[in-house]
Amino acid sequence: MVAVVLCAVAGCGVSAEDSPRAIEPPGGPHPVVTTPAVEPSGQLTVALCFVRDDALIRVDRRVTAPSTPDEQLRLLEAGPTSTDREAGLTTALVGVSRITGIRVTGREALVDVSNGQVGTGRTDEMLAFGQIVCTLTARTDVDLVSFLHDSRRLGVPRADGSLSTGPLTVSDYPVQR
Template structure:
């Protein structure tokens, strides 16, 4: 008697989970730009004499990782490494990225210890809703460099309002302190 009741309860719970049904499968286009996944994989950087700091994500928290590279990367090269996502070894440690969909391309210009990062438009139907982590990844990565203290964002040359950890939007230059509440303890 208990098994039929348990089965009926399970059916009712699954039917009422709040997700609407569709008559046919729907194709969801992938986000534009690089999409880090185990299938594509980010290249493993060489083990070199210089440490490159990148900020990745684990359990909705920002996590700083260090990679050994052959030389000090340019700001654009470091952004490219960040956009490529975690290496296979980093993914095995539970690290991911919030960048696909929120930020698909990024280039930077540095002037007087301030990086102005021009980001491309997000793709449609990206499935991402964690822009605060994505922008936090960029800010924390770039401000870990010795030559950058603040980061501001542009889209097509126009100042872009981005979310801080507290949810507020700003067009002002940002520092890692703006995302301190999202950083995982070491």
Template sequence: MKRRHLAPLVLATLLAGCGVPAEDTPRRVHPPPGPFPAPVPAATTAPAGRFDETLCLVRDNHIVPVVRRVDRPFTPEEQLRHLLAGPTAGERNDDLASALPGAVNAAGATVTGTQARIVVVGPGADTGRSDEVLAFGQIVCTLTSRDDVNTVAFLRDGRPLGVPRADGSLSTEPLTRADYTPLINAR
């Protein structure tokens, strides 16, 4: 038998052996009793148990929000720790960096009401770094990306710390994302 005649024969044999008998007339199919599970809404795109975490990194002297997928909800303290750890290898390949190392030493974050309070330790008031604005902006933009944080206050030795804003002015008042809007790029 020639090879080109073999393929249809194999296909016919496979179809005939699939175990479903042919019927000449349609018949009614009765659904099984009991409630059926509700379909999953189409808007659910994230796998169960996964959460979006926004971290603000730096590229070309601008703040760039980056969304990472994490397996569980995260606290402001954990989000700050993730930010302080810097960009992943993939983010570095996308030319993302952090202005935080050497500019801001944040020791912790607590939330009271809708305000995050960041305790800053280390370098004095003037470190001579030109990227302090970006460093503080990274923290403010990262923490205000949360639904439970509207403002961020910086403290050193229990007192408000003067923090540079995008316009170059220093503020001891709680800061918002709007204080850094001129520096924020959408990826």
């Protein structure tokens, strides 16, 4: 009985060789097993709008908790990620008016801005305000965005070149996805 067990154990495993040798793979098709990409569970997304070729582009950014309008604008001001930049996205918020506060009244976001370079009519100014409007109106609790300076409504450029002191919507700025 002991001899049978020793023979069985000796037959198991890989035999020792003095030198390595190449092993040829077996012929025939081999099935490829792939695991589908799974989105991380428990994470949320917020919409941010950046710029590519003078057009507003909406992107979704993953966050771990629901964002307030203020937090969402901080993400926007932080600019595109390296992946976004590799995709050609930039921001027009650099060098334009600075956001100094935000509050939501009803379904309207009131965004306070410093004077900066408001009213220059520059294309990047229109894109900068468009980025903010596009980002905030992507929220479920905001339909309109108005800009204030020193507690007064500010005239900001719309995509058609006109100035508006009234509430703006995403329809004032064409957005691509």
